[in-house]
Amino acid sequence: MSKATGEDGKDGDSIKITQDENNVYFELADGTIITIARSNKTEEGDTQIIQFKDAKVKAICVQNWDTNDDDELSYGEAAKVTSIRKFFRGTTIQSFDELQYFTGIDEIGTDAFSNCSKLKEIYCTPTNPPTLDGNTVFSSIASNAVFYVPSASVNNYKTADEWKAYADQIVGYDF
Missing domain, CATH: 3.40.50 (Rossmann fold)
Incomplete structure (x- = not known):
């Protein structure tokens, strides 16, 4: 588990962050869970998208x-x-x-x-x-x-x- 901080560090103890191979999960103090994918996926499935510089x-x-x-x-x-x-x-x-x-x-x-x-x-x-x-x-x-x-x-x-x-x-x- 990692620690996250909000404004002035006040809510650092109220967010629980966990992850698996596909997602990062943010559990807020009120029990709400926010899920964010770790990588971009294409319709083909598990192939990542190239991030172009230009x-x-x-x-x-x-x-x-x-x-x-x-x-x-x-x-x-x-x-x-x-x-x-x-x-x-x-x-x-x-x-x-x-x-x-x-x-x-x-x-x-x-x-x-x-x-x-x-x-x-x-x-x-x-x-x-x-x-x-x-x-x-x-x-x-x-x-x-x-x-x-x-x-x-x-x-x-x-x-x-x-x-x-x-x-x-x-x-x-x-x-």
Whole structure:
């Protein structure tokens, strides 16, 4: 049991807080119990929803890969994506940290992130580098952009034909 405090700490002893794997329960002094879910759930059941840092990235991802039409993108929905096309081309996104949840990516298409001049961080989790369809996938992104890849796969990325041009920008990351 945890202790909660209200205004000036006066009601700290009048609230009982307990939890289980799914919910947090607040029992008030009058016996009222308030239940709050510990995580967001999708209609698919036990798959959590990705919390996007950039609203533009979320809007693009939801528009293209929200398969259950809940206006959210779950980890499960992201993991099923195998290819990214021109959806982000020319946008003002600065980071796509959430790309790390797209664990099924095996190809990034022509111009997928071209002209995203503010894009500085790309997190790519596949241990085998996804195929880049041509040399314009990341054209005109920020010149100081960093590609975060699995630490154990840095050499795989730096030596993959399509990724060689970005070798100096590839950094290992423990996902």
